[in-house]
Amino acid sequence: MTRAPLTAALGDFVANLRYEDIPGTAVAIAKQGIADCVGVMLAGSAEPAVAAVRSGFAPDTAGGGSSICFGPARAPAHVAAWVNGTAAHVLDYDDVALKGSHPSAVLVPAILAEAEAVGASGRDMLRAYAAGFETWGELISRDSGNYQRKGWHPTGVFGAVGAAAACAALRGATAQEAAHALGIAASQASGVMANLGFMTKPMHAGKAAACGLLAARFAAAGLTAAPNAIEHEQGYLGALSPAGDVDRERAPSLPPARWRLTEQGLAIKQYPVCYRAHRAIDAMLGLVRDRGLDAEAVKAITVRFSPSHSVILKNHRPRTAIDAKFSIEFALACALVAGRVGLRDLVDEFVLSEPIQRLVPRVSIEIEAEEMSGTSGYAPYDLVRVETTAGEVIESEHVRHARGDPQAPLSADALWTKFEDCALWSGLQLDARALFDKLNTLEHCRSAVELLR
Structure with missing residues (x-):
């Protein structure tokens, strides 16, 4: 039976997505996810799990072009993505979407680190976020079962491929390079539910961000993957769903026909717990x-x-x-x-x-x-x-939507209050209001470097 050319279709989508194609409502949601993620990353920057990851990478952080948690330390982009992704997820204060995933905690650290390295603009970063989110949403939608109940932590296993899509878009990959990046990331994706409640759990986000970033770089350097690595019966989706609950056949439903960013949105957490x-x-x-x-x-x-x-x-x-x-x-x-x-x-x-x-x-x-x-x-x-x-x-009343859910969104004042509180909690010396405003007008940012000034 002929399989849907899912890997190739996703590669084509990632390579050809333009900022001008993204609806304004989707851009607004992406900016909200990026700003909220930066806030919780700042708050988590001094947590023991983050310190342990930084210490483990110590020999590799002597220099590099990407910032660690908006502080003075810098590291190679993949190391910064790993550390920052861990910081973004460590407090369990990061946003939720796509069947219980934490997309921004993976996508944002990968995008920020690579954007600094390649000098990408704010619009490039927003386009990358959209590419990663929509790729993630397409893939996780194909299983009728519950990944968490199977033992998979979706943030880790889907985050790596989503981050690969984001970084391939950021780097201006061709459709073939983007497809290879997704296939390379598929072989690096992991994260098991047994580690919830332990230091390793937030590292799932950091590892996924780093693996996605590296997958896009490897593909750009000529590394290849199976052209059907996602939909092959022994490929990514099949391996994650050994009982066969996953649909590897249907044609992909991607923008512009469907925008999951606007359809599903992001749940912005009001409380730093699961x-x-x-x-x-x-x-x-x-x-x-x-x-x-x-x-x-x-x-x-x-x-x-x-x-x-x-x-x-x-x-x-x-x-x-x-x-x-x-x-x-x-x-x-x-x-x-x-x-x-x-x-x-x-x-x-x-x-x-x-x-x-x-x-x-x-x-x-x-x-x-x-x-x-x-x-x-x-x-x-x-x-x-x-x-x-x-x-x-x-x-109590019957609560159908938590505060911060797309159906019960936080006010602009509440979003700023959360960001400000996170910045204060971090102890870092930075102008929180200026950073928050830059992130919320990211489409006007000429270079990722401007965010750090």
């Missing part, structure tokens, strides 16, 4: 706000969500900040005790504090069996139920 906890956090904060709940008066908390959420929010007795990012028990206890879930709450001392540890065992999970198709395993809504020591049972 996104699957966000609807429940909003539900709890709503109860705190509307009912004046006091943590001392709470006897029990029940959260209702999907089986997939239960698998991923797996840390039921968190002891560290890393544990807490994947703990619904911590998320709800934090929202109740602090009235927020923020960067200052995701520290070991607060996780181990008496009010939090007292509430954690009072949280129980109730499973809603229905998972909506087309999602990465979301129930139609999440809710929280609280029983007080006086015997009263209070139920």
